[in-house]
Amino acid sequence: MELIWQGIKEAFRLIINGDPEVFGITLLTLKVSGTATLLSIIIGLPVGTLIGLKEFPGRRFILSIFNTGMGLPPVVVGLWVSIFLWRSGPFGFLNIMYTPEAIIIAQAVIASPFIIALTAAAFQQTNPKLRLQIRALGTTRLQYLFLLLNEIRLPLMAAIIAGFGAVISEVGASMAVGGNIKGYSRVLTTATVLEVSKGNFDVAISLSIFLSLLAFTITMLLTMLQQKQQGG
C-alpha cells in the first residue's frame, strides 16, 4: 500500500514541478499515437467503406482478416515492422528504424484493423431500405456516401476511440521498432517498462498514472464529440 501512495505522490511531484523529461515523454507519446491514429483513419476509412458497402468476391475472407487484425499482438507487429525496416530489410534504405517515425508506422498497422473492421460493420448495419430510399432521392454517389456516414457517425467515433486506445497502450511494438531511446523514442509505456526493470516502482507507478490520465483525457474529448452530435 505504501508503494502505491509513494507512486501517487511521485506523480503529483512530477506534475507540479513540470519534470521536463516526463513532460517530453508524454508529448512524444501524444504525438506518435495521435499521428498513428490519424494515419489509420486515412487508410481505414476508405477501405472499411469499400468492404462495408461493396459486394465483391472474397469480401468475407478479407473482413475476417481485419477482424483478426484487431487482436494482433503489438509485439508481433513490432517484429514484422522491424524485419522490414532493418538495414538488411526491404525498406532499410529509408533509415527510420529506431525512430519515432518507425513507432508511428507500427502503431498505424495496429490501429488500422480497428478502423477498417468497425467502419465496415457500421456500414453493414445501416438499414438496406434506408440505403435504397437515399438512392431513390436521386443523390449523387458522394451525397449518398455522406448521408450514410452521418448515419454511422457514432460507431465511427467508437472505431477511432478503439484504435487510439489500442496504440496508446501498446508497448511491444514501440519497444521493438523505437528502441526506447532516451529523449528520442521513449514513450510512456516503454519508459514504464524500463523503470520497472530498474526497480524504480514509484516512478513506474507515476508514469502509469500519467498514461492513464492522458488516455482518459483524449478518450473523453473524443467521446464528448461523439455524444454531442447525438439525437439531433
Next chain:
Amino acid sequence: MKRVHLTLFNSLLLLTLVIIFAVGCSSSAPASSVAPSAPTNPEVILATTTSTQDSGLLDELIPIFEKQSGYIIKPIAVGTGAALEMGKKGEADILLVHAPSSEKLLVDNKTVINYQLVMHNDFVIVGPSSDPAKIKNEKKVVSAFKSIAENQSLFISRGDDSGTHKMEKNLWTKADIQPAGTWYQESGSGMGQTLNIASEKEGYTLTDRATFLSNSKNLQLEIVLEGDASLLNIYHVMQVNPEKFSKVNSAGGKAFVDFMIHPDIQKIIGDFGKDKYGQSLFFPDAGKKMEDL
C-alpha cells in the same frame, strides 16, 4: 449533411490539433543536438545488454560522448544474445556485451573488429535469507549449484539467452547438472524482473552485482555466494565490421570504442555508483588482458 462534416471534421481537427500541440511543445531533435564538428553520418546504433542501461551507466556515459564527438548514440538495450544477433546482421554499429565465449565466434569470423576489453563486474548468487539449500558456507559456485539441485530449491533462470543466462548455463554444465523440474523455472525476462520473481517466490537466482545493487531496495534477497573466480562478468566493446556491412557507421563506431577505453572515461566507469551504493558497480579494465582479471 452538414453534421457529418462536423463530426468527422471535428474529430480529425481535434487529433490534428493535439499533434500540432505535441510537435510544437517538444523539441523534436534528440536531446543531444549540439554538434561540435557535425560528422557526416551522425547516428550510431549501440546494441547492448540491459544491465548497462538498467544500472544507469549508459545514461552517464552517452551524453559525455555525444557532447565531445557530435555523434548521436542510439542505445538499444536487449539481451546479449539479441545484441550479438544484431551485430551478425549488421543492424548495429557497435556492440557492448558480456558473453566472451559467444563473442569469440564473431571476432573469429570477422563480423566484429576493434575488439576491446572495457570493464568487468561480477555475478553473485542471491537467494532468500533462510537459505534453504545451505549455500552461504560454500565457496565454489559449482558446489552451490549442486546443492540447489539436490535440495530441489527453487531457482529462477533468465531463460532469455542473455549474457547472464549464457553464464548460468555454463555454470550448470560445469556442475554437470541438467537443470529441469519444478524447482527450475525460467522467467524469460530481464534481470530486474527476474530478481522480482525470485524475491516474491523465495528462490535463488544468478545476477550481475550492478543490477542487484540498484534493485536491492525492493528485494527480499541477499547475496549467498560471491567471489568465485568463475563468476567474473566481463564486458567488451567492439565495432561491427564495415567491410562486411556497407551501412555500418565505421567512423562513429571507432569513435565510441576509442571513447570507452579512454583513461578519463575508464575513471568515470570505475567511480560510477560509488556515491549511491558505496561501492563500484563496474571495474575498468581497458588495456588489460582477459586472463589477468
